[in-house]
Amino acid sequence: MFGDAQATEEKRADASEEEGCAAVPEEGDVVDHERVQAGPKGVDYARLVKQFGTTSIVQADLDRLEKITGQPPHLFLRRGLYFSHRDLNVLLDGYERGELFYIFTGRGPSASMHLGHVVPFHFAAYLQAAFKAPVVIQISDDEKFFFKDLSLAQCSTYAADNVRDIIACGFDHERTFIFSDLEQIGMLYPTVCAIERRVTVNQMQGAFGVKGADCVGKMMYPAVQMAPAFPTAFTALFGGRPLRCLVPMGIDQDPYFRIARDVARGLKMHKPAVVHNKFLPALSGQQTKMSASLGGTIELRDTPKQVRKKMGSALSGARGDGSLEAHRKLGADLEVDVPIRYLQYFLEDDDELARVEAEYGAGRLTCGEVKRMAADAISALLQRHQAARERVTDDDVARFQAVRPLL
Amino acid sequence: MFGDAQATEEKRADASEEEGCAAVPEEGDVVDHERVQAGPKGVDYARLVKQFGTTSIVQADLDRLEKITGQPPHLFLRRGLYFSHRDLNVLLDGYERGELFYIFTGRGPSASMHLGHVVPFHFAAYLQAAFKAPVVIQISDDEKFFFKDLSLAQCSTYAADNVRDIIACGFDHERTFIFSDLEQIGMLYPTVCAIERRVTVNQMQGAFGVKGADCVGKMMYPAVQMAPAFPTAFTALFGGRPLRCLVPMGIDQDPYFRIARDVARGLKMHKPAVVHNKFLPALSGQQTKMSASLGGTIELRDTPKQVRKKMGSALSGARGDGSLEAHRKLGADLEVDVPIRYLQYFLEDDDELARVEAEYGAGRLTCGEVKRMAADAISALLQRHQAARERVTDDDVARFQAVRPLL
Numbered sequence: 041m042f043g044d045a046q047a048t049e050e051k052r053a054d055a056s057e058e059e060g061c062a063a064v065p066e067e068g069d070v071v072d073h074e075r076v077q078a079g080p081k082g083v084d085y086a087r088l089v090k091q092f093g094t095t096s097i098v099q100a101d102l103d104r105l106e107k108i109t110g111q112p113p114h115l116f117l118r119r120g121l122y123f124s125h126r127d128l129n130v131l132l133d134g135y136e137r138g139e140l141f142y143i144f145t146g147r148g149p150s151a152s153m154h155l156g157h158v159v160p161f162h163f164a165a166y167l168q169a170a171f172k173a174p175v176v177i178q179i180s181d182d183e184k185f186f187f188k189d190l191s192l193a194q195c196s197t198y199a200a201d202n203v204r205d206i207i208a209c210g211f212d213h214e215r216t217f218i219f220s221d222l223e224q225i226g227m228l229y230p231t232v233c234a235i236e237r238r239v240t241v242n243q244m245q246g247a248f249g250v251k252g253a254d255c256v257g258k259m260m261y262p263a264v265q266m267a268p269a270f271p272t273a274f275t276a277l278f279g280g281r282p283l284r285c286l287v288p289m290g291i292d293q294d295p296y297f298r299i300a301r302d303v304a305r306g307l308k309m310h311k312p313a314v315v316h317n318k319f320l321p322a323l324s325g326q327q328t329k330m331s332a333s334l335g336g337t338i339e340l341r342d343t344p345k346q347v348r349k350k351m352g353s354a355l356s357g358a359r360g361d362g363s364l365e366a367h368r369k370l371g372a373d374l375e376v377d378v379p380i381r382y383l384q385y386f387l388e389d390d391d392e393l394a395r396v397e398a399e400y401g402a403g404r405l406t407c408g409e410v411k412r413m414a415a416d417a418i419s420a421l422l423q424r425h426q427a428a429r430e431r432v433t434d435d436d437v438a439r440f441q442a443v444r445p446l447l
Numbered sequence: 448m449f450g451d452a453q454a455t456e457e458k459r460a461d462a463s464e465e466e467g468c469a470a471v472p473e474e475g476d477v478v479d480h481e482r483v484q485a486g487p488k489g490v491d492y493a494r495l496v497k498q499f500g501t502t503s504i505v506q507a508d509l510d511r512l513e514k515i516t517g518q519p520p521h522l523f524l525r526r527g528l529y530f531s532h533r534d535l536n537v538l539l540d541g542y543e544r545g546e547l548f549y550i551f552t553g554r555g556p557s558a559s560m561h562l563g564h565v566v567p568f569h570f571a572a573y574l575q576a577a578f579k580a581p582v583v584i585q586i587s588d589d590e591k592f593f594f595k596d597l598s599l600a601q602c603s604t605y606a607a608d609n610v611r612d613i614i615a616c617g618f619d620h621e622r623t624f625i626f627s628d629l630e631q632i633g634m635l636y637p638t639v640c641a642i643e644r645r646v647t648v649n650q651m652q653g654a655f656g657v658k659g660a661d662c663v664g665k666m667m668y669p670a671v672q673m674a675p676a677f678p679t680a681f682t683a684l685f686g687g688r689p690l691r692c693l694v695p696m697g698i699d700q701d702p703y704f705r706i707a708r709d710v711a712r713g714l715k716m717h718k719p720a721v722v723h724n725k726f727l728p729a730l731s732g733q734q735t736k737m738s739a740s741l742g743g744t745i746e747l748r749d750t751p752k753q754v755r756k757k758m759g760s761a762l763s764g765a766r767g768d769g770s771l772e773a774h775r776k777l778g779a780d781l782e783v784d785v786p787i788r789y790l791q792y793f794l795e796d797d798d799e800l801a802r803v804e805a806e807y808g809a810g811r812l813t814c815g816e817v818k819r820m821a822a823d824a825i826s827a828l829l830q831r832h833q834a835a836r837e838r839v840t841d842d843d844v845a846r847f848q849a850v851r852p853l854l
Contacts, residue, residue, distance in 0.1 A: 090685065102721070148595065157717060182636075182640050185640055185644060186542055186640070186643070186644055192637055192640060192641070219533040222637065223633070224633075224642075225632055225633050225636040226630070226631075226632050226633035229589075229629060229632040230599055230629065233589050233592055233593070233599060233629075233664060236593070236662060236663045236664035236667055237592060237593055237662045237664050238662065239662065239663050239665055240659065240660050240661060240662060240663065241657060241659045241662075241663055241665075242650075242660060243660055243662070243663075244663050245659070250648060251648070252647065252648045252649040252652070253647050253648070253649060254647060254648055255644045255647060255648075256643045256646050256647065256648050256651050256666055256667070256670065257640060257643035257644050257847075258648075258665055258669065260643055260663070260666065260667040260670075263663065263667075284786060388541070411853050
């Protein structure tokens with residue numbers, strides 16, 4: 041099963057990777073490293089899998105993960121929220137042969153973090169615990185400097201704050217390295233150079249749509265984002281061992297790793313494996329992902345009262361004229377309903393979720409009741425998060441950021 | 448006098464700098480950061496000054512330098528070998544008001560260094576002594592990696608060797624910092640980012656002729672070469688003082704600093720001042736500069752015997768059929784003669800040089816005699832250099848490379 045899937049995947053990946061990494065579907069949704077734009081039912085992920093030449097994550101993958109790790113797959117997997125991959129099977133084959141891998145994730149720093157930001161961190165922390173794997177987390181100060189109107193000093197201030205939220209997502213301090221690429225560029229730079237010698241200007245323009253009038257930083261930066269996907273960037277951490285790398289991320293970041301996978305052979309290293317998550321939608325609907333600049337966010341520091349108020353404004357899929365009578369009769373369209381989507385991400389109990397979906401779809405649960413349930417699930421998560429963040433000390437921050445062996 | 452020159456220069460510079468830094472003269476010579484290609488009489492420097500929008504260095508500049516420094520100008524200045532500048536006058540105005548400046552020069556590492564390589568270092572060492580100025584010297588490992596077929600490890604090995612030759616050029620160990628950009632990228636990177644946010648892809652393509660099929664490193668690297676022209680790259684050395692910078696260099700490197708000057712305003716820093724030297728010709732003639740890949744070099748490690756032999760092959764300007772009789776009658780064409788050019792660089796005595804030029808031009812000195820004189824002058828320099836290199840200890844190397852205050 042996995043053998044077949046692997047062969048198919050490799051053929052697909054090769055085809056896609058040699059076609060110059062077109063990142064934007066020909067029509068319909070727009071999904072790239074800078075934008076996500078879709079219809080009211082959200083991004084057509086099945087189509088994206090085909091378009092990007094990735095492989096769907098299927099039940100057999102979940103069964104294999106459960107068998108290897110001895111624990112049930114994370115709910116993000118059970119609910120299909122991590123839905124696509126490249127070479128996950130190859131990574132697991134290696135793992136079963138005793139080959140270690142590490143996990144790489146990261147973020148561009150921002151004034152404050154929202155609920156959408158913690159999805160990849162929660163998933164990375166799950167993978168770390170399940171596989172006892174080292175995790176490296178890059179805070180890309182320079183990215184925001186090139187792509188947004190922020191000073192480097194502002195980015196650094198944000199980074200220092202964001203690190204505390206990231207630690208609060210539950211990483212193991214003995215196996216996790218969190219770093220600013222601005223501070224650790226010396227460690228990354230030889231790998232950045234190795235990538236930049238192997239990627240052409242045309243490839244960068246094709247993959248990221250960099251234009252002639254754009255700043256040259258947009259042409260340079262992608263190699264900085266890719267570099268941590270190769271263990272040469274972390275000889276001080278991994279002692280020069282050629283570990284495989286797994287990158288959990290939103291599928292909008294895929295172009296970076298398509299190129300990283302293209303250059304891997306030239307670098308004589310393993311292609312990084314990737315797993316893609318669906319986007320947590322904005323409060324206003326699934327046309328876009330949750331984002332500070334668009335459509336409304338739930339912030340990690342929001343109180344239960346704020347969450348409840350924001351959830352009140354979330355796009356509902358309840359049919360009819362808004363009357364209880366019409367709702368009882370017509371039910372709700374779960375495909376556009378935002379609170380249901382949030383419950384899929386954050387309500388732990390599978391049976392309870394199934395019950396809510398059925399009852400709400402049939403009009404027996406009201407939109408207000410579902411919004412309250414979503415608000416409660418999110419508030420519970422945020423309160424755990426806020427308490428964990430509260431417990432993060434300056435020493436913790438220093439420990440996670442120290443360059444030291446992780447194996 | 449200087450006021451006028453300054454105004455003219457600024458007008459010219461603005462015009463040139465806004466026109467997108469066309470680095471290649473419309474016809475005739477080719478002079479850019481990758482190539483020098485000229486006629487048998489060498490590059491038409493007067494035309495280059497016009498083309499690049501720089502300012503000629505004239506006698507009044509030499510008089511001013513002598514007045515300020517209290518010592519005669521270096522022979523490279525007396526002989527017109529440093530022939531062009533941007534904002535040297537502005538730099539000297541500042542110096543007379545008590546504003547310190549530092550000197551930035553560098554090199555792409557190579558297996559061994561030749562005579563052409565020491566010209567900017569000897570000149571920088573003269574400037575350092577004359578102005579008691581700090582000097583920063585960048586060894587650009589990554590440049591050779593992107594532009595030549597060398598591994599980063601090879602570049603680093605070469606760099607470690609080249610540092611000893613550079614130290615032997617006579618730098619003051621209390622005021623000089625020699626660094627590999629690969630090792631010190633952490634120090635440079637915020638300034639690199641600041642430049643890369645202010646330069647567009649179009650500008651880089653215009654100035655350096657980077658093509659779509661070129662590696663993206665060629666697009667990224669120029670900012671690394673420019674960064675040391677701004678004191679923000681060296682806060683640990685200059686304590687955050689906004690020093691002016693002077694860059695002595697071959698005029699083929701000018702495109703880097705035209706762009707650096709363009710972005711200076713955006714960075715809220717002084718435009719770096721530059722002085723340009725003519726190229727030391729290859730043994731085979733002035734069609735190209737001395738270069739390991741073209742036309743023959745004299746290596747810093749050559750013995751007097753090797754120098755004499757190589758000089759025997761140097762292109763001579765002796766007229767006629769090669770017979771002594773014809774030479775006595777027709778004399779020599781000094782404009783194409785390579786040994787005379789070397790004497791202009793390396794024979795200290797102005798009167799002696801004038802005598803040799805007159806006698807040789809008139810056919811009274813033979814080509815063989817002039818070649819021997821050039822060989823002797825060069826061998827004397829090389830023997831001093833080799834002895835100085837011999838004295839460079841590992842401690843010296845460490846001292847020059849240590850990050851420490853230079854003011």
